[in-house]
Amino acid sequence: MSDFRLWHYDGVTAVRRSVLLRPAGDGFLLEEPESGWTGAQARWTDLTVIGADKDRSAYGHSAIPGWRMGFSGEVPDGIAMHLPKAERYGRWIDRFGFWPAAGLFTVAAALVVWGALEAPGVIAPLIPQSWENRMGDAMVGDFGGRFCHTAAGDAALHALVAQVDPDHEAREVTLANIPMVNAVTLPGGRIILFDGLLQQARSPDEVAGVLGHELGHVRHRDTMTGLVRQLGLSVVLGGAGGNTGAYLNGVLAMSYGRDAESAADGVAIDQMREAKISPAATAAFFERLGGREAGRGAQAMTWLSSHPLSAERRRRFAAAVKPGTAYRPALDQAQWRALRGSCAADRKVAEFWGDGL
Incomplete structure (x- = not known):
């Protein structure tokens, strides 16, 4: 259980909620103690990165348009370990760097000029x-x-x-x-x-x-x-x-x-x-x-x-x-x-x- 507070939009209403995150199975529940509201269980794997940096982070839900969860400050370890990582260009490009990846794309393009249609x-x-x-x-x-x-x-x-x-x-x-x-x-x-x-x-x-x-x-x-x-x-x-x-x-x-x-x-x-x-x-x-x-x-x-x-x-x-x-x-x-x-x-x-x- 975590008492870490976040803000949340459920994708159905325009209400911004101040919530608690409680781990549940392979995901979590978001609850708003003041109103007694509890959202549907979400899986960690459903989260998508909207924006993530040192001080502010926001995440969406892959299956629910408009669903948002965000927070500021340092993320507790129990939550951080489950959050998806922000990708600047893509996983393997982030690993090797933009310019090496660009070079590989350029070489690949040159090699397939002969097969322009395919x-x-x-x-x-x-x-x-x-x-x-x-x-x-x-x-x-x-x-x-x-x-x-x-x-x-x-x-x-x-x-x-x-x-x-x-x-x-x-x-x-x-x-x-x-x-x-x-x-x-x-x-x-x-x-x-x-x-x-x-x-x-x-x-x-x-x-x-x-x-x-x-x-x-x-x-x-x-x-x-x-x-x-x-x-x-x-x-x-x-x-x-x-x-x-x-x-x-x-x-x-x-x-x-x-x-x-x-x-x-x-x-x-x-x-x-x-x-x-x-x-x-x-x-x-x-x-x-x-x-x-x-x-x-x-x-x-x-x-x-x-x-x-x-x-x-x-x-x-x-x-x-x-x-x-x-x-x-x-x-x-x-x-x-x-x-x-x-x-x-x-x-x-x-x-x-x-x-x-």
């Missing part, structure tokens, strides 16, 4: 996840307050994500107030749905299919592969400082290869099968969207511009429907209305004002 798929998985996360976090800032939030809309989005991504492979899924039929996967496992996509969709099952497809890009780190292919290793070695706008435009304009699209479709179909969500609606959505796109010409930043469809891909979703399966809607009607109306109902969200972000 090399990005080999290099991207070697990029430290911490670098990729920071790059995605920086790109999020370029959306400038255009993320939509309402209590009912957020709850509906979380319910949809919980079905399609039960293992929390995506670090965050958000809705942006941008009237384009699009969804984008940023580096670091961030998925952003555009409001135009929700307004075009006729059911939450259609959005579930798109979300599952983007989850496939997260799982396979396709965005980093595409950025390395487009911009070279400079996008990694240079970090995100000063160039986030250019990198974000690169992501928005990115077109994935046939193999990556097929693999992402497979993830979407698998996740929908596990969630008992019919892929028929996604097939119909692709068919409808493809027909409209062909009828009026390609438009910038639409989902089809970065995820070109084919009759074969649409047929694959349709063929994934299993007769006799008891499918269920991804959201009920009240949740679907709340999600689609989230941007319109959020009075604080920034308005979209043009083709650029």
Whole structure:
């Protein structure tokens, strides 16, 4: 038992609590004696470093957005031994140093010039996840307050994500107030749905299919592969400082290869099968969207511009429907209305004002 005091946000309310930490099994409990509040048990392995230095430290929870725990001063040994260590660049890079690691990346790039088309798929998985996360976090800032939030809309989005991504492979899924039929996967496992996509969709099952497809890009780190292919290793070695706008435009304009699209479709179909969500609606959505796109010409930043469809891909979703399966809607009607109306109902969200972000 420890009487060490910390501050804490539970990720549900905006209340900052002064808490005690009590070890419990392979984790701990946070309690606020003054109010009698006790939080859910957390595991030490769930903690992620937000910021840690000599005098101040803050940690998040890998599965609970908004969960925060922090303190100042010297950490008691019984707690310090369990806390994750802050990574500046990544574990093995911190061990050997930035410049030796940069040199190794440069040599690796030179060796694979001959295989330019295949090399990005080999290099991207070697990029430290911490670098990729920071790059995605920086790109999020370029959306400038255009993320939509309402209590009912957020709850509906979380319910949809919980079905399609039960293992929390995506670090965050958000809705942006941008009237384009699009969804984008940023580096670091961030998925952003555009409001135009929700307004075009006729059911939450259609959005579930798109979300599952983007989850496939997260799982396979396709965005980093595409950025390395487009911009070279400079996008990694240079970090995100000063160039986030250019990198974000690169992501928005990115077109994935046939193999990556097929693999992402497979993830979407698998996740929908596990969630008992019919892929028929996604097939119909692709068919409808493809027909409209062909009828009026390609438009910038639409989902089809970065995820070109084919009759074969649409047929694959349709063929994934299993007769006799008891499918269920991804959201009920009240949740679907709340999600689609989230941007319109959020009075604080920034308005979209043009083709650029």
